[in-house]
Amino acid sequence: MDEPSRALDLEESEMPQTTSKLEIKDRSQPCLADSRTDSGSQLIRSKFTDKGKQPILSHVPSGCRKSNSKKPLSAQEQANKPSCICIERENMSSKVQRRELIKPKAEQPVAGLPLSGKPISMTNSGLPRSSEKSNGDRSVKPLISKYENMHKKDVCSAHNYNGNCKTNLNIASSPLGEVKILLNCDSALGQRNFQIPRFDEVLNFVEDKYIRSYKIVKPQFSVMKLLKDLCESFLKLATDSPDISFPISSSAGVLKNCCDGSITYLNGNDSDSSKYSSEHNLEFHSKSFNHNGKRPSQYLDDITKGSEKVKISLTNEFGNEHLPKFNYIPHNVIYQNANVNISLARIVDEDCCSSCSGDCLSSSIPCACARETGGEFAYTQQGLLREDFLRACLSMKKDPQEHHFVYCQDCPIERSNNESMPEQCKGHLVRKFIKECWRKCGCDMQCGNRVVQRGITCKLQVFLTCEGKGWGLRTLEVLPKGTFVCEYVGEVLTNLELYDRNLKSSGNERHTYPVTLDADWGSEGILRDEEALCLDATFHGNVARFINHRCSDGNLVEIPVEVETPDRHYYHLAFFTTRQVSAMEELTWDYGIDFDDRSHPVKAFRCRCKSSFCRDKKRKRK
């Protein structure tokens, strides 16, 4: 039996709450390690599918249930226990389902729609009259108010018909695809002989009237079909508009006849606010608008499920795409055998600054934790990476041959490429590390030498790239050069465990998410496969799993960070900006892939980075 994963951090409050749900063994996925380049930690080339990507499903509102009631209800009973009819669009032609719906409170949003604005009622001229209350709580509620200032195409429409009748019919639509029809019989409510009829009786009565009395329709005429036509016409006109990207599913809209006499059409996506896989437990919204004022097809408010200090949204402005399936974790979690030995006893005096207090950066003499970065802290007082430190890290990526390498006799990476005849080790670059203060240090959590461990603070967004790279990550704000963006978080696996996952792979996976931890390769002797570590964000990871590759001139660089372990086979991999990055720019890093390596058992993806330094020559030629 696999042991459950262990959280790496010591503070209980920071422990990921997800370990009990891991089911790692069952979901083990394959991957093949890439041939390593000289750049240290890198994304391991392998093939993973987005197996977990799931279509968004709609369902009938849970409040609906079958009605057995035969006896007509009195007006009072009706007010307390109203009935409803729900029609699932896909079944509509074959059957009409009659169900009861628990009456929503007047101010309640209608099934996933944010109806929190001012109530709207209609004037007799058919124009919306904001906040005027004409029909008590039976008026069409705030379908319009929230969107009053939207782009013209997104503006709600509302119509009112009453002529000289005692009843009043209002139809309103919102830019979210909701059409609400309100039949208001208020004027008759006080009369002594007033009894609310059953809805199916009303339908029969109307159909009969049209067929027998008016003789203007065929015998198969159905009011419900007419209403369905109305909904579908709405949907058709809405989706024919080139400017509006409607939610994807057209198969499972729901027509609701609610207790307050209103009929609501909920289009496929809006009818279910919890359609995202229960494993993710992420709420789906189609309500948010992108920077062009257009509504994205898919929008998640926070993929981190509240586990980061900042929300990270996900948006898809292009159309149908499965949502990424993975479990968001803000900190690394040990899968099973990785030997990450975190204990205060192992941190000796030279590895911490126990006599410091407050902010180490404000002290005139750099503390022991700065030894790793040549006696100077890696960070500036503003929390950015120091210019010269960043320059040195970039030089290591650009001209690794100019820097220090170690070579192993039996290289696990070469062996992963060719088990029977592994090539000679091509060398592992000994990279620059950041050493942050930690728990045994005397400084406080606001110390300037604790940047990565404080977590993500930038406004980030996952989005569907238009170049065919799948999902990507972008910043929603300008990021100065040297800004910490996020660390690469995933399951900590031994290389051996990663190979095991490879073996169980279907081989059809589209994207890959494992990264090697080999920045200080060789410093503790040659690590065997069962000791050398990697991070796999395929099933459990953070937002960094969405960062795409760009050859050579990515705007992020990955830097190893020592936090809680003085040894180097385990460390954090943190991303910093290599230059100022504009708002809405995609964030990218160079995975270090050798696109020319034909001997590798797994082909690298066709690079679509569009960099003028792109190393994928085939793609370039095309």
Ligand SMILES: C[S@@+](CC[C@H](N)C(=O)[O-])C[C@H]1O[C@@H](n2cnc3c(N)ncnc32)[C@H](O)[C@@H]1O
């Ligand atoms: C760590 S994931 C990045 C997120 C991924 N795009 C997604 O949708 O989940 C790495 C995978 O993204 C895709 N990818 C990343 N950079 C790419 C690029 N420059 N060109 C084409 N595909 C890329 C490849 O499929 C790669 O295996």
